[in-house]
Amino acid sequence: AxxxxxxxxxxxxxxxxxxxxxxxxxxxxxxxxxxxxxxxxxxxxxxxxxxxxxxxxxxxxxxxxxxxxxxxxxxxxxxxxxxxxxxxxxxxxxxxxxxxxxxxxxxxxxxxxxxxxxxxxxxEFMQHVKQGGMESEELVLVDLADWLAESWEEGVRYVFGPGSTLHGLAQNLGLETTLLGVDVIESGQVIARDVTEAQLFALIDGHPARLLVTAIGGQGHIIGRGNQQISPRVLRAIGLEHLRVIATKRKLGTLEGRPLRVDSGDPALDEAFPDAVRVWSGYREELLYPLG
Missing domain, CATH: 3.40.50 (Rossmann fold)
Structure with missing residues (x-):
């Protein structure tokens, strides 16, 4: 079509x-x-x-x-x-x-x-991942932390979604975040841990914010699985243009070509997402990956 x-x-x-x-x-x-x-x-x-x-x-x-x-x-x-x-x-x-x-x-x-x-x-990133020259997840997270630290914006609140990738990223930044919760960082400090949807909305409504998420579960969901605190009104308040997807090439390789997915619970909002998203996968390295 x-x-x-x-x-x-x-x-x-x-x-x-x-x-x-x-x-x-x-x-x-x-x-x-x-x-x-x-x-x-x-x-x-x-x-x-x-x-x-x-x-x-x-x-x-x-x-x-x-x-x-x-x-x-x-x-x-x-x-x-x-x-x-x-x-x-x-x-x-x-x-x-x-x-x-x-x-x-x-x-x-x-x-x-x-x-x-x-x-x-x-x-040929996919081929490299499959051939056994596996990238070191730990080293990639160090690289990603360096890039994020260089790009911190003063006065902006960073929402860290759940998952081991973002938890490891935060640890490399010296931040104590939760593994399965949603946390908020500002000026290099954790200002709220394991927030509810209502708490998160209150923290970012009318305030500049960036949202960091990773693929959760085997189906590659970045929204709607394990991060229900990131609701449609939270996404609209932050702005889809301020979404940052963080995933190593190794993690993307486990999807075996399947697209990343969103299931916000709001079909109109899901339709507003682009057909592909930019994924931070290393130091100053971005991939373009399909979003289904």
Missing amino acids: HEVLGSLGDGPSTAQDTQAAVHALQEAGCALILFAGGDGTARDVCSAVREEQPVLGIPAGVKIHSAVYAISPRAAGLMALRLIEGGLVRLSSGEVRDIDEAALRDGKVGSRHYGEMCVPVEG
Whole structure:
């Protein structure tokens, strides 16, 4: 099934049409925006896309200097298929470049940096996990703790969901949290442990907050299993854009390609979740993983 967003007017399309399409796709919650063209198209997309939105270029232009394109149209299709089938797709920052027209007028051929976009990159993570070179869960949690410590925001309350992954992460940050409960951290200190839904809502309502969750149970639920304190009104108060999924590649590998799941008890809210989520899986390492 597919849905057509927006419409084109008469005459050739322009950069504004590309930008409008990007805005529409983002508002629709697309997990990955695919676009075809060359460096000019990449510049147009870059000018409209949000920093965190994954995109992938299908090479179809005369000149391509930008590192946001797959090496071939087939490679782009395989990357998209990998995501659809539940493969682990790493995200990285890709540079957008185009011909430096000022230099070209002076008879020099060179390219100029115009920005960066979030792009999926090739990497056989699933195969690595299966082949016995198992990553050390303990070391990965140390790496994740370092990244989280670097990204702490002052005045923001961090809600830690239950599970051994987040409990281990908190321990590496020197925080005493509960293994099976929901805890709230602010300014590097635990301000509430094992909160009820009502207590949690009171702590985050009208206050900047971030929600950290991991996959609970064998079905990969990030919401609705073992963390009922994180209710629909709590999720709305925090904002889905402030959700952080934390999971090692090893844990994702146990899902064997099955998507992560949400079951908040509110079907309309569940529909508002994106088709894929960014998962913190190591130090400054993110994966794009399907959400069913």
